[in-house]
Amino acid sequence: MSWVAGxxxxxxxxxxxxxxxxxxxxxxxxxxxxxxxxxxxxxxxxFLAPADGLSRAVSLSLRxxxxxxxxxxxxxxxxxxxREQMIARQGTGAHLVLxxxxxxxxxxxxxxxxxxxDQEAKSVVAKRLLDDFVAxxxxxxxxxxxxxxxxMPVLPLTDHxxxxxxxxxxxxxxxxxxxxxxxxxxxxxxSFADDEDEASRAILLVSDGAALIDRKVxxxxxxxxxxxxxxxxxxxxxSRGAKGIFEEPPPGENTPQANPERHLHLFFxxxxxxxxxxxxxxxxxxxxxxxxxxRQETRPITYFERVPRRDLARPAFAVAAGATTLLLLAxxxxxxxxxxxxxxxAARPQPAVRRAA
Amino acid sequence: MSxxxxxxGPPLQPLxxxxxxxxxxxxxxxxxxxxxxxxxEFRRHVSLLRHPDPRRLDLRASLRDPFGELxxxxxxxxxxxxxxxxxxxxGSMRFGEAVAGRVADLCAxxxxxxxxxxxxxxxxxxxxxxxxxxxxxxxxxxxxxxxVRRRLAxxxxxxxxxxxxxxxxxxxLPARRALVFLISDFLMPASEVARLIDALWRHDVVPxxxxxxxxxxxxxxxxxxxxxxxxxxxxRLVFMRPALRERWRRExxxxxxxxxxxxxxxxxxxxxxxxxxxxxxxxxxxxxx
Numbered sequence: 012m013s014w015v016a017g018x019x020x021x022x023x024x025x026x027x028x029x030x031x032x033x034x035x036x037x038x039x040x041x042x043x044x045x046x047x048x049x050x051x052x053x054x055x056x057x058f059l060a061p062a063d064g065l066s067r068a069v070s071l072s073l074r075x076x077x078x079x080x081x082x083x084x085x086x087x088x089x090x091x092x093x094r095e096q097m098i099a100r101q102g103t104g105a106h107l108v109l110x111x112x113x114x115x116x117x118x119x120x121x122x123x124x125x126x127x128x129d130q131e132a133k134s135v136v137a138k139r140l141l142d143d144f145v146a147x148x149x150x151x152x153x154x155x156x157x158x159x160x161x162x163m164p165v166l167p168l169t170d171h172x173x174x175x176x177x178x179x180x181x182x183x184x185x186x187x188x189x190x191x192x193x194x195x196x197x198x199x200x201x202s203f204a205d206d207e208d209e210a211s212r213a214i215l216l217v218s219d220g221a222a223l224i225d226r227k228v229x230x231x232x233x234x235x236x237x238x239x240x241x242x243x244x245x246x247x248x249x250s251r252g253a254k255g256i257f258e259e260p261p262p263g264e265n266t267p268q269a270n271p272e273r274h275l276h277l278f279f280x281x282x283x284x285x286x287x288x289x290x291x292x293x294x295x296x297x298x299x300x301x302x303x304x305x306r307q308e309t310r311p312i313t314y315f316e317r318v319p320r321r322d323l324a325r326p327a328f329a330v331a332a333g334a335t336t337l338l339l340l341a342x343x344x345x346x347x348x349x350x351x352x353x354x355x356x357a358a359r360p361q362p363a364v365r366r367a368a
Numbered sequence: 369m370s371x372x373x374x375x376x377g378p379p380l381q382p383l384x385x386x387x388x389x390x391x392x393x394x395x396x397x398x399x400x401x402x403x404x405x406x407x408x409e410f411r412r413h414v415s416l417l418r419h420p421d422p423r424r425l426d427l428r429a430s431l432r433d434p435f436g437e438l439x440x441x442x443x444x445x446x447x448x449x450x451x452x453x454x455x456x457x458x459g460s461m462r463f464g465e466a467v468a469g470r471v472a473d474l475c476a477x478x479x480x481x482x483x484x485x486x487x488x489x490x491x492x493x494x495x496x497x498x499x500x501x502x503x504x505x506x507x508x509x510x511x512x513x514x515x516v517r518r519r520l521a522x523x524x525x526x527x528x529x530x531x532x533x534x535x536x537x538x539x540x541l542p543a544r545r546a547l548v549f550l551i552s553d554f555l556m557p558a559s560e561v562a563r564l565i566d567a568l569w570r571h572d573v574v575p576x577x578x579x580x581x582x583x584x585x586x587x588x589x590x591x592x593x594x595x596x597x598x599x600x601x602x603x604r605l606v607f608m609r610p611a612l613r614e615r616w617r618r619e620x621x622x623x624x625x626x627x628x629x630x631x632x633x634x635x636x637x638x639x640x641x642x643x644x645x646x647x648x649x650x651x652x653x654x655x656x657x
Contacts, residue, residue, distance in 0.1 A: 049594035049605070055460035055580065056555040057597035060606045061615045069592070070605035346591030346608065348583065 029090030036085045043077025048338050052348045073341050080334035087327035095320045104150035105211045105242075105308040106168055109141060109175075110199045111182050112218035113159040114190040118183075121293055122251050133219050133248045134183040136297055141179045141217070144301050145172055150312060152210075154202045155179065158195025159187035168202055170317065192216070192275060193224035193232060200235040210312040212241045215304060219248040221275040223267050229278065236282050243279055244304050245288040246297065247272065256290055380477050380513060382484035383647070385547070385654035387449060389572060392544045397448025398485040405445030413439040449547055450490065450506055451482040452571075453516075454537050456552030456578075457495045457502060457523060458530040459599035463553075466578050470645045471551055472520035474576065476513035477647070478549060481654075483512055487547075491516050492537035495527020506542070528599060531560045538567045551576040551641070554627055561627070565634055574653075575631055575638040582643070584620055587613045 028034060047070075054060065117134040120126040126135070145153060155165040155178040165178050199214045224232070247256055254260065256276040260269070267274040279286045287307070289300030390402040400409040406424060413429050416422065416438040429439040453475045461467050475491060482489040489512060493502025502519050504512065527533075530552065541548065548571040554561055565573060593606045606612070631638050639653050 047594060047603075047605070049592060051594050051596040051603060053463055053598045054583070054595040055463045055553055055598060057595060057600070057602045057604050059555075059583070059616075059620065060595050060604055061612060061619055063606065063612055063615075066605055066607040066612075069607045073605070341592055344590075344592045346588035346593055348587070348593050348595060 025094055025096060027092055027094050028086070029092070031089065033085060033089040036088075037082065039085065040078045040081045042081065043074045047073060047077070048342045049345050054348065069341075073338065076334040076337040080331045080338065083327045083331035083334065087324040087331060091323040091327055093318075093321040093323065096318045097315045098318055099313055100316050102150035102312055103309045104148055104152075104312045105213050105310060106152045106154075106203065106312075107148070107212075107308065108154040108156060108168070108199045108202045108214045109179070110195055110214055110216045110218075111137070111155065111157045111165075111179075112190060112192075112195075112216075112220070113157045113163070113182065113187055114218075114220065115185070115187060116190075116219050116250070117248075118185055119250065121248070132183065133250070137217050137246075137248065138179055138183050140297050140301050141182075142176055144305060145175050145179060147305060148308075151308075154199075156195060156199045156202065157182070158191055158198070160189045160191060162191065162195040162198035164198060164202075170315070190218065190220055190222045192218065192221050193228035196232055197228065197235060200232070200239060200241065203239045203241065211308060211310040212239065213304075213308050214241050214243050216243070216245045217248070218245075219250060220253065221271040223271055224275065224278060233282065236284055240284055242308065243282070243284055243286040244307075245276070245279065245286075246300050246304075247288060247290045248297065249290050249292045251292075256288055380480045381647075382481040383477065383651045383654055385481060385485070386657040387547065387572065388657040389545065390444065391447045391449040393447050393449075395448040397446055397487055399447055399449050399487075400444035401447030403445060405443045408443040408446040411442050411444045414442050416440050448485075448487045448508075449545075450542050451478060451487050451547045451549075452490045452492060452506075452537075452541055453478055453549045453551060454534050455491065455493045455502070455520070456530040456534060457493045457499060457525040457527060458552075459495075459526050459528070459597075460553055460555050461525045461578065462598045464580055464582065464643065466553075466580075466641075466643070467523050467525055468521050470641055470643050471578065472517050473645045474549075474551065474641060474650070475520060476517045477645070477650070479513040479516045483508060483510055489516075490541075491519060492534075492540065493519070493523065494533025494537050495525065495530050497527075497533045498536040498540075499527075499533070503537075525598075529556050529560065531556055531564050534564055535567045538564075538571075541568075541571060543570075546571045548573045549576055550574065551578065553578045553580075558626060558630055561630060562634075565630075565636070573636055575636055576641050577627070577638050578641045580643075584617060587616060589613060 117137070118125070118132050120130040120132055121136075122130065126132045131139075145151075149172065152168045152170055153166075153172065153175045154168040155175060157163045157165055166174060169175065196214070196216070199216075203212050249255060254270055254272060256272045258273075259265075260273060264270060265273070276288055279288070287303075289296075289303065291297040291300050387399050391397075391399055392402045400411075404411075404419075406421070413426060416425065419440045419442060421440055424441045424443075426439045426441045429441075430437065433439065455467065455471060455475065457467065461471070479489045479491070486508065488506035488508045489504075490506040491502070491504040493499045502523055504515055504519065534550070534552075548568055550564070550568065550573050552575075554575070554577055565575075588608050589610055591608050593608055594603060595606060596603045628638065637653070637656075639650065642649075
């Protein structure tokens with residue numbers, strides 16, 4: 012009996028119906044064994060009709076079609092569906108947090124002016140490119156965080172890329188005032204806190220500038236990075252006139268206050284995790300940087316694909332329609348055994364018995 | 369059929385029938401009987417010494433005789449012969465409303481003919497058992513044909529194979545030879561038909577075969593037909609196609625030949641009851657004896 016229970020469990024585990032009571036009507040599927048759509052025509056003896064294999068096959072298939080039609084209709088009415096399922100799959104990808112700068116300078120073009128004509132704002136470029144990026148990386152779990160004066164959690168790590176892309180689509184909203192990279196980074200790191208996967212983790216920081224990171228915040232970040240090793244990518248949207256992060260500034264100017272981007276770069280390098288910075292001075296450069304990140308983060312990853320509940324009522328009704336069509340064809344092919352009886356009776360002269368009188 | 373149970377249609381024309389045998393019995397009737405009588409149908413001249421009855425002396429024949437022998441006329445007595453109709457009321461007879469139609473016509477015609485000839489007529493209807501309400505005892509009264517028709521008009525044959533019931537009916541027939549019309553479609557197995565006919569060995573049996581020519585002629589070339597046995601209720605789906613139609617007809621022909629062979633082995637000449645009843649063929653068959 013245990014295997015029966017097991018089979019039942021596995022059946023109800025992945026399949027279900029909306030209205031179980033309607034399943035009682037499944038008994039009706041036995042009806043075609045007793046009746047058929049054809050009209051029964053009396054015959055003195057059934058042995059008058061020759062026994063015929065093809066006829067028997069047609070008869071059997073019609074009964075079967077009737078049963079299948081009733082079964083399918085009942086299952087369709089009961090709302091047969093396959094339950095929502097989670098399937099573990101192997102793929103290549105990463106757990107990725109996009110950390111986006113929402114400071115107001117992002118609304119300017121690369122020339123650090125309000126965009127006009129065919130120029131694009133940095134946020135618009137970032138949005139377009141990140142959107143492409145997310146679209147290419149279908150297997151990643153992606154989270155989104157933003158920062159300005161204070162960090163803003165937007166999305167936790169998720170498989171739902173539509174939501175991610177919606178979040179990305181919103182980054183060209185007019186930005187806020189300042190840039191607090193440190194707390195934003197802490198927020199991004201905390202996104203990985205309850206992520207126990209073996210997958211590679213990465214933070215993609217998109218910003219067009221930086222600010223000083225507080226000493227205390229620096230310590231916190233070092234701690235957090237030591238606990239959750241991540242890959243760090245910084246996409247620096249460098250406006251014209253802004254100082255580069257790779258350039259050695261002239262002595263005297265090399266202070267964090269004067270040159271925060273450069274010093275942020277140095278801080279990231281000192282964290283002891285794989286880190287790459289891309290200095291993008293134009294939309295094309297941004298594209299190349301993103302392609303580079305795309306290439307780097309391809310480690311095997313176990314991800315769970317959520318197969319949504321699948322309604323089988325429509326296929327059930329389609330099967331029922333097919334079976335019913337078969338029955339309809341049979342009904343249309345029906346013929347009378349004695350087709351000329353009424354006309355013969357009408358055309359017949361008065362019985363000879365009478366005529367003789 | 370236009371069978372009229374109320375009996376207000378035109379009167380039936382009685383048919384004459386002959387027997388190839390001489391009935392026993394004492395009741396006077398219309399058929400030349402067994403034995404020698406003093407009146408009735410002239411049979412032959414015999415010598416006065418052999419039949420010493422001078423009242424029947426045939427002077428003309430005696431005078432014509434060159435040897436001068438005296439001739440006495442001898443007659444066959446006219447006797448009545450019981451006529452019975454045994455009707456199969458099994459479910460298969462429901463096909464084409466045969467019982468209420470042509471079978472009732474036939475039985476009424478036989479009844480009126482028997483009555484006209486002065487013969488007693490009886491009707492027996494039987495399915496698996498003899499059905500008393502479908503029976504009429506031997507009688508010679510007028511108007512019996514209306515009774516016959518009324519009995520058969522309302523009948524709805526439903527029962528199983530009628531062989532047993534018809535054998536019961538055979539036991540009720542008189543112990544002397546009678547003229548028996550055995551009306552059935554003879555669709556039972558050949559051994560059963562043989563058993564039934566053997567139970568009627570004493571009598572002059574006319575097997576009346578209720579045929580369904582329509583069933584044979586009007587078979588569709590193509591199509592699906594679901595047939596149900598009127599007797600057993602068995603259902604069979606037939607996918608008609610020209611080859612199967614040919615086979616169906618071939619089998620029907622073979623069955624008919626086997627049946628006719630069975631009758632011929634027992635010296636019976638069946639009469640095919642067509643729809644409608646062919647009175648002229650019946651008259652011819654009856655005059656043949």
